[in-house]
Amino acid sequence: MKTILLGAALALASFQPAFGQEPCRAGTYAASTGDFVVLVESPAVPAPGLRYMFGDGRRGATSETAPPLTCDGGRVTVGGAVWGAVSFRETPATFDSVETTLKGVLIEPPGAPDAKRPLVVMVHGSERTSPIGGLYGYAMAAQGISVFVYDKRGTGGSEGEYTQNFELLATDAAHALEKARTMAAGRFGRAGFFGGSQGGWVAPLAATRTPADFVAVGFGLVNSPIDEDREQMVSEVRAAGLGKDAEALVSRLSAATSKLMLSNFTQGYDALDAVRRDMASQPWAAKIEGEYSGAIARMTNDELKRVGRARFDNVEVIWDYDAVAALRKLETPLLWVLAGEDREAPIETTRTALLGLAKDGKPFDVYLFPATDHGMFEFTTNADGSRSVTRITDGYLRLLGDWIKSDVRGAYGRAEQLTAKR
Known part of the structure; x- marks a missing residue:
């Protein structure tokens, strides 16, 4: 599955720090209110600029004209308030899966060890970029969650050949959770998976390979890759006003x-x-x-x-993969978040299948964010019908964090809960 990456090209303007100021430093910065912003290096942003993402979904580059934050070395100021740097505990790791050595990092929030803190393994989409040092892992950790990120086989520092074989990737993810449990022993409570995009096929399958307390999925699909192809084309002709x-x-x-x-x-x-x-x-x-x-x-x-x-067909995709069969095997709680106008992964079949499984008694929570595209991005529509993404929709990151922490409460932006509250 193709993904709209956070590293998508932006219109960047020349940026120079004010006299006497140092450029922004990569890291996570938080306000006393719990709001946070993550700054990371990105190939798409010329140095000394950094990619930023706020907890409310605003995203961009510090090299833009008038970004919503200013930096002076290790200090970040947002709206006139200084946000302090968050010092995570980061532990590099390697683990073996199917005779292949994979590279990962365990990110733990600061403070005293907490035996109730949730632990989540980030399961990849189809991208080949490394999630280590990326925005999403730190955005989860900034919400009080221990996070294990790893380079999937054939990418980053991991051995092996790149593949999109869901069975093999699910085995890797299961071994990643086992490794993370061992590393964080005594410092976590519930443990499970989060999968975005193609990870929506992999994460539930991984949870049938090793004990998991939860699975969360963002903008993934329940239907097969063949059905995805068909539904994308149907979405295209509908968008063009054809019959x-x-x-x-x-x-x-x-x-x-x-x-x-x-x-x-x-x-x-x-x-x-x-x-x-x-x-x-x-x-x-x-x-x-x-x-x-x-x-x-x-x-x-x-x-x-x-x-x-x-x-x-050179990456071993299982074209007729039966995702519903994997979901039927799950007895663990599952969160599935849909992008209401997803052109990359049209949601009709997925929504119907998930709601049917929930009606049959599966412990599934399904949410939808209207007017969002793949990646949970808000967008503007251009004259030719194409879309330009603007930001991650407000509430999405908080919903993921709170659900993983079993602390869902209140509204999450424009999110609509499609299943009955449990």
Whole structure:
């Protein structure tokens, strides 16, 4: 699953600290009210600028014109108030999974050891970037949660080959939780997983491989990657104001390309050719993307037979993965947060499945943030229909933190709880 990364390009302006001031330093800074901001280095932000993210979801770069904070070395000022630096306890670690050594870090909040503090393992999306030193781990820790982040296999400091095989990634995540439990022994209470985007497929599966007290998921999917592709294309034609005939046509395209994916590009060409013929007269067809079907339709059969698998199926995705089966095995509490207008991971099938499982008695809490896209981003819509993300919606990070701490109370921005309160 493609993700909208926090490192997405921003329009950056030249920034120079005021005379006598030092540039901002990476770290987490908190107010007496509990508000916080995380500052990290990012390849997308030229030095000495840093990426920032507030607890309320505001995000950007310190090198912007008039950022909402000022720095003077180890001090950060927000709205005229000085926020103090938070000194986390960070312990590097390595652990083995399926004969592969993976690298991680345990981040623990400051203060005396707390045997009731929750412990969460961050499960990755499809990105290849390292979460170590990233925004989300510190944003969780700033809310009083111990956090274990690790480089998935084939990325960062971890060995192995990059993969999107959910079974293998779930095994890695299970071993990560076992390692984190050992490292934090005597200093945590409930322990579980958080997975974002593609991590929504992996985290619940990991919780069936090792004991877990909770699973939290943000903007993930319950349906399969094949269904994701189809629903993305349906979302595209709906956004373009096209009718049911267009929906039926892209659904046929998805059915044809799924045969190619499931057969390692040996079957499905006749069906694909038939869809191509019907699409040829549609002016909108050339702009259809989906997860992969649009690109497949624009390649020749000879190209697909030669390089299709290398181009589209080289990371061992389980295309027809049955996420509902994994969720049916779960008896642990689960939080699932949906982005109401998610173009990357359309929510209709996921919402229906989750609410059905909750109705059947599963201890699942489902929330939706309206007018948000993948990544729980608020956005503006451009003249051509594309979107420009602005910020993470207010309340999302707090909801994750409070739910993991079993302390959900009050409102969380515009969040709507779709399941009955427990």
